[in-house]
Amino acid sequence: xxxxxxxxxxxxxxxxxxxxxxxxxxxxxxxxxxxxxxxxxxxxxxxxxxxxxxxxxxxxxxxxxxxxxxxxxxxxxxxxxxxxxxxxxxxxxxxxxxxxxxxxxxxxxxxxxxxxxxxxxxxxxxxxxxxxxxxxxxxxxxxxxxxxxxxxxxxxxxxxxxxxxxxxxxxxxxxxxxxxxxxxxxxxxxxxxxxxxxxxxxxxxxxxxxxxxxxxxxxxxxxxxxxxxxxxxxxxxxxxxxxxxxxxxxxxxxxxxxxxxxxxxxxxxxxxxxxxxxxxxxxxxxxxxxxxxxxxxxxxxxxxxxxxxxxxxxxxxxxxxxxxxxxxxxxxxxxxxxxxxxxxxxxxxxxxxxxxxxxxxxxxxxxxxxxxxxxxxxxxxxx
Amino acid sequence: xxxxxxxxxxxxxxxxxxxxxxxxxxxxxxxxxxxxxxxxxxxxxxxxxxxxxxxxxxxxxxxxxxxxxxxxxxxxxxxxxxxxxxxxxxxxxxxxxxxxxxxxxxxxxxxxxxxxxxxxxxxxxxxxxxxxxxxxxxxxxxxxxxxxxxxxxxxxxxxxxxxxxxxxxxxxxxxxxxxxxxxxxxxxxxxxxxxxxxxxxxxxxxxxxxxxxxxxxxxxxxxxxxxxxxxxxxxxxxxxxxxxxxxxxxxxxxxxxxxxxxxxxxxxxxxxxxxxxxxxxxxxxxxxxxxxxxxxxxxxxxxxxxxxxxxxxxxxxxxxxxxxxxxxxxxxxxxxxxxxxxxxxxxxxxxxxxxxxxxxxxxxxxxxxxxxxxxxxxxxxxx
Numbered sequence: 001x002x003x004x005x006x007x008x009x010x011x012x013x014x015x016x017x018x019x020x021x022x023x024x025x026x027x028x029x030x031x032x033x034x035x036x037x038x039x040x041x042x043x044x045x046x047x048x049x050x051x052x053x054x055x056x057x058x059x060x061x062x063x064x065x066x067x068x069x070x071x072x073x074x075x076x077x078x079x080x081x082x083x084x085x086x087x088x089x090x091x092x093x094x095x096x097x098x099x100x101x102x103x104x105x106x107x108x109x110x111x112x113x114x115x116x117x118x119x120x121x122x123x124x125x126x127x128x129x130x131x132x133x134x135x136x137x138x139x140x141x142x143x144x145x146x147x148x149x150x151x152x153x154x155x156x157x158x159x160x161x162x163x164x165x166x167x168x169x170x171x172x173x174x175x176x177x178x179x180x181x182x183x184x185x186x187x188x189x190x191x192x193x194x195x196x197x198x199x200x201x202x203x204x205x206x207x208x209x210x211x212x213x214x215x216x217x218x219x220x221x222x223x224x225x226x227x228x229x230x231x232x233x234x235x236x237x238x239x240x241x242x243x244x245x246x247x248x249x250x251x252x253x254x255x256x257x258x259x260x261x262x263x264x265x266x267x268x269x270x271x272x273x274x275x276x277x278x279x280x281x282x283x284x285x286x287x288x289x290x291x292x293x294x295x296x297x298x299x300x301x302x303x304x305x306x307x308x309x310x311x312x313x314x315x316x317x318x319x320x321x322x323x324x325x326x327x328x329x330x331x332x333x334x335x336x337x338x339x340x341x342x343x344x345x346x347x348x349x350x351x352x353x354x355x356x357x358x359x360x361x362x363x364x365x366x367x368x369x370x371x372x373x374x375x376x377x378x379x380x381x382x383x
Numbered sequence: 384x385x386x387x388x389x390x391x392x393x394x395x396x397x398x399x400x401x402x403x404x405x406x407x408x409x410x411x412x413x414x415x416x417x418x419x420x421x422x423x424x425x426x427x428x429x430x431x432x433x434x435x436x437x438x439x440x441x442x443x444x445x446x447x448x449x450x451x452x453x454x455x456x457x458x459x460x461x462x463x464x465x466x467x468x469x470x471x472x473x474x475x476x477x478x479x480x481x482x483x484x485x486x487x488x489x490x491x492x493x494x495x496x497x498x499x500x501x502x503x504x505x506x507x508x509x510x511x512x513x514x515x516x517x518x519x520x521x522x523x524x525x526x527x528x529x530x531x532x533x534x535x536x537x538x539x540x541x542x543x544x545x546x547x548x549x550x551x552x553x554x555x556x557x558x559x560x561x562x563x564x565x566x567x568x569x570x571x572x573x574x575x576x577x578x579x580x581x582x583x584x585x586x587x588x589x590x591x592x593x594x595x596x597x598x599x600x601x602x603x604x605x606x607x608x609x610x611x612x613x614x615x616x617x618x619x620x621x622x623x624x625x626x627x628x629x630x631x632x633x634x635x636x637x638x639x640x641x642x643x644x645x646x647x648x649x650x651x652x653x654x655x656x657x658x659x660x661x662x663x664x665x666x667x668x669x670x671x672x673x674x675x676x677x678x679x680x681x682x683x684x685x686x687x688x689x690x691x692x693x694x695x696x697x698x699x700x701x702x703x704x705x706x707x708x709x710x711x712x713x714x715x716x717x718x719x720x721x722x723x724x725x726x727x728x729x730x731x732x733x734x735x736x737x738x739x740x741x742x743x744x745x746x747x748x749x750x751x752x753x754x755x756x757x758x759x760x761x762x763x764x765x766x
Contacts, residue, residue, distance in 0.1 A: 008442075009435040009637045029433035034642075035425035042418035050412035050609035052392040059391075086469060086613075089636030093480065097505060101485050118631030122480060226433035228641040230469075248501030253472030254392045258611040259417075259643060 016332070017369035020339035021360040022162065022312050028283065028359075029226050030276050037267035049262035052254030055245035057084025057233070061261040064268050065233060069219075072195055074204050081210060083241045086256045087232040088192050088218045092116055092155075095188055095216060096123040098247055100152045107145070107154040109137055111315075111344035111353070113162045113190065116155060125152075127346045132161065136168030139175040146183050153186035159202045160193035160311025163344050163355035167309065170203040177206075181213035189217045192232075193311035195224050195277060198285045202310060207235030216240060221264060223312070224277050231260050284312075287358040291366040295356070298374025300381060314356040323351040327380040336372035399715070400752035403722035404743040405545065405695050411666065411742075412609050413659050420650035432645035435637030438628035440467025440616070444644040447651050448616060452602075455578055457587050464593060466624045469639045470615040471575050471601045475499055475538075478571055478599060479506040481630055483535045490528070490537040492520055494698075494727035494736070496545045496573065499538060508535075510729045515544065519551030522558040529566050536569035542585045543576035543694025546727050546738035550692065553586040560589075564596035572600045575615075576694035578607050578660060581668045585693060590618030599623060604647060606695070607660050614643050667695075670741040674749040678739070681757025683764060697739040706734040710763040719755035 007026060012018055041049075049058060056062070062079040069077040085091040100106065102124030108117065110129035120127060128149065130142050137156050156176070158168040168176070180187045189206035207217035220232035234244070244250070255261070267273055292307050292314070305316040318324060324340040331337055341353025356373075358366055390409060395401055424432075432441060439445070445462040452460040468474040483489065485507030491500065493512035503510060511532065513525050520539050539559070541551040551559070563570045572589035590600035603615035617627070627633070638644070650656055675690050675697070688699040701707065707723040714720055724736025739756075741749055 007434040008431055008437045008641065023435055026430060026434065029430045031425060031428075031430035031433060034433065035422070038421040038425055038646075039418070042414060042421055045414075047409060047412045047414035048391055048611075050414060050417065050611040051390040051409065052406055052605075052610040054391045086639070087636050089632055092635075093632045097476065097480060101507065115631060115635030119635060120631070122631045124484065222435075226642070227435040227637060228431075228433040230636065230640055230642070248498060248503070248505045249472055249476045252475075252498030252502060253470050253613065254610060256469070257613055258391065259609070259613070263421075 013335070015335045016337060017335060017361065017365055017372065018337040019356040019361075019366075019369045019373065020337055022357045023227065024223070024359050025361065028280065029228075030272065033267060033272040033276065034226070034263070037270060037272060038263050040270060041263045041266040049258045051258070053258030053261070054255050055250040056241055057082065057255045058258055058261060061265045064265050068268050068273065069235070073208065075208050077207070077235060078238075080238050081207070081235055081241060083234040083236065083244055084256055084261055085218070085232040085234055086230040087222050087227070088190055088220045089115065089119065090230070090256070091218045091232060091234055092119050092188070093123075094244070094247075094249070095153070096120065096125065097249075098244060099186065100125055104152040105149060107142070107149075107151045108346065109156055109161075110347075111163055111341065111350055112155065112346075113157060114339075114343045116190070117346050120155075129346065130154075132164050132166060134166055136161070136166055136172050137176065139172050139179060142176070143179055146179065146185065151185065153188050154180070155188045155190065157190045158206055159191055160196065160308065160313075162193070162311065163313050163339070163353075164315045165306065165308045165311060165313045167202050173203055173206065173209070177209040177213045177215070180215065184214060186214040186216070189215065191217050192220045192223055194219070196280065196284065196312075197310040198281055198288065199309050205235070210236050214240070224280065225264065225267070225273060229260050229264065231257050231264055284358060287363055287366055290363040291358045291370060294367045294370035295374075298370050300377060303377070312357045312359045314358070316354045316356060318352040318354075320352055324354045325351060327376055330380060331373065331376045334372050334376050336369050336376065338373065396718070398718045399720060400718060400744065400748055400755065401720040402739040402744075402749075402752045402756065403720055405740045406610065407606070407742050408744065411663065412611075413655065416650060416655040416659065417609070417646070420653060420655060421646050423653060424646045424649040432641045434641070436641030436644070437638050438633040439624055440465065440638045441641055441644060444648045447648050451651050451656065452618070456591065458591050460590070460618065461621075463621050464590070464618055464624060466617040466619070466627055467639055467644055468601070468615040468617055469613040470605050470610070471573055471603045472498065472502060473613070473639070474601045474615060474617055475502050475571070475573075476506075477627070477630075477632070478536070479503065479508065480632075481627060482569065483508055487535040488532060490525070490532075490534045491729065492539055492544075493730075494546055494724065494733055495538065495729075496540060497722075497726045499573070500729050503538075512729065513537075515547050515549060517549055519544070519549055519555050520559065522555050522562060525559070526562055529562065529568065534568065536571050537563070538571045538573065540573045541589055542574055543579065543691065543696075545576065545694065546696050546722070546736075547698045548689065548691045548694060548696045550585050556586055556589065556592070560592040560596045560598070563598065567597060569597040569599070572598065574600050575603045575606055577602070579663065579667065579695075580693040581664055581671065582692050588618070593619050597623070607663065608647065608650070608656060612643050612647065614640050614647055667741060670746055670749055673746040674741045674753060677750045677753035678757075681753050683760060686760070695740045695742045697741070699737045699739060701735040701737075703735050707737045708734060710759055713763060714756065714759045717755050717759050719752050719759065721756065
């Protein structure tokens with residue numbers, strides 16, 4: 001059993017099991033592989049990646065990344081369609097700077113990734129939500145909203161949704177592309193969990209359609225390698241790559257992360273990324289099995305959730321009469337925590353939900369967390 | 384003599400000597416040191432820097448950096464006053480996102496760093512300029528302008544100015560701080576060249592006054608180590624650090640560059656940064672000596688410039704009747720290039736200036752560049 005971890009961004013009381021945290025455990029951060037990759041990259045005698053890089057990312061890395069993605073995806077990825085980023089948070093911020101002005105309307109899903117909502121708030125954007133069901137964003141509602149609204153973009157999490165854990169069906173993907181093409185609506189698809197499937201492959205990533213409607217698909221090494229690298233990519237049209245590469249930020253600073261790109265280039269070429277993703281899938285699958293069994297055992301029957309097919313999250317639904325905020329304090333006192341559903345709604349709805357994650361703790365902690373959580377909820381019900 | 388270098392962001396014709404380029408030469412990028420630093424950092428058995436980092440930058444790195452800066456500066460730097468960035472371009476972009484709205488007025492110097500102006504344009508800011516003389520920004524003009532204007536911030540390059548090469552005097556620094564305090568005007572001081580002095584130390588960096596007026600001083604490893612690292616820092620008040628660390632971008636993505644920070648932490652602890660800065664100073668001093676001698680020899684007498692005391696640039700002034708854009712094409716045909724003064728003016732003024740840099744080429748190239756440039760200008764005069 002892992003000891004309770006301390007990672008820089010999170011400062012937890014010693015005995016707390018925080019089931020809300022969506023970060024990989026410390027033992028899943030591949031330090032040995034990064035060391036070998038760094039030596040491989042830095043001992044080659046080249047040093048071009050210490051200079052300002054190409055605005056869109058250095059071409060050798062975009063080629064390696066395109067090759068890697070082409071092997072994972074059903075369709076080939078062209079290096080000319082990639083722009084290297086500092087990860088999806090930075091990519092979202094960059095898109096807001098380039099494409100929006102304060103007061104613009106942006107469509108988000110209900111629920112949506114709560115920290116993306118905070119980035120949009122910093123850009124003073126006006127949010128309107130579209131519901132998500134078991135097949136992802138409800139395209140019929142979107143269509144209806146677009147009869148009266150002209151939003152600047154739509155932010156969607158198509159695969160292994162954060163927090164809802166659902167995946168947009170193939171049919172809905174096609175519909176969504178059609179709608180965006182027809183309405184000239186920019187789709188920003190956060191596909192950060194796409195490569196973390198624990199059973200069948202998901203439908204093709206939205207990037208596949210990037211020539212058929214205005215679309216930027218965001219990928220990241222945060223979930224498949226290490227968040228501290230701050231490295232990700234946009235998969236979009238050649239025209240949008242060109243437009244973004246001409247921004248003041250990129251022309252001034254050069255590509256977003258040339259040094260780390262080159263180390264990760266080595267990690268991919270040495271096969272470490274493939275091996276690491278396989279390892280993550282095995283470990284997360286095992287955790288899900290144990291965690292879901294324990295949750296089923298300890299949570300009351302009206303707490304409903306699906307076993308995740310990928311990604312990081314379990315989205316638990318309680319009866320409408322329940323507000324998960326009501327027992328959060330009691331949970332913390334029992335040394336267990338979660339993120340209440342209202343975090344994932346800019347309107348503070350979804351009060352009868354909670355997000356749990358299995359990324360941060362191993363099986364024994366998850367089992368103990370499930371037991372503590374169940375106890376708190378049962379006690380709360382009896383009050 | 385170096386062969387003409389190819390670096391990722393710049394794509395030059397084979398025989399061209401482009402004296403405008405403000406990037407370090409390839410042979411000044413310390414690849415061996417970075418390799419040793421990476422091994423030192425990655426073999427220690429820690430991996431916390433692969434996780435999401437503290438929003439303001441990991442504390443161990445901020446402590447190392449504060450120690451390094453305290454040794455360079457006349458005053459002690461507190462780690463609590465530092466926020467780690469991806470370099471000054473990203474820092475400027477971040478400041479614009481957090482503190483401005485489109486249409487806001489921002490004061491810039493005339494001349495100013497042309498790519499900063501492009502970042503401000505992406506944020507749709509309204510620019511107003513304050514002149515710079517031999518002692519830096521003219522505080523009397525600033526004072527006058529502030530009688531009628533309430534700008535969101537002032538962007539200034541106090542030390543070894545880009546492109547004007549001048550340094551704000553100690554007296555003017557105090558005046559500037561007083562003005563900003565009185566008017567509650569945020570000063571954004573780009574101090575990227577502060578540590579690259581080739582004779583006496585410059586006056587204290589503006590960060591020294593960060594508790595006396597609203598002020599963010601920007602520092603970077605781009606000029607003292609390697610641009611490809613995309614690593615820099617803000618030196619500001621504890622309150623502003625806290626405010627910025629609470630932004631959506633940082634809370635979502637964690638600190639801007641935890642992995643590279645830790646490698647640079649090793650580079651500082653191993654003494655590489657100090658040694659490298661010394662080496663840069665020696666090399667740039669030699670280049671300045673040769674280059675300025677050659678420029679004096681080949682340029683017409685009415686071309687006036689001062690020998691730089693630090694930084695990257697020589698700012699050449701021609702008589703008012705001359706527009707340096709007029710002979711740029713002829714220069715390019717003679718395989719020499721420069722940046723015309725109008726690049727550094729959002730109003731496209733300063734046409735009778737040109738910016739030259741000695742960062743990118745070694746002495747022999749610089750001498751040859753000076754010879755070619757002189758020839759073009761002489762021919763242009765005779766037309």
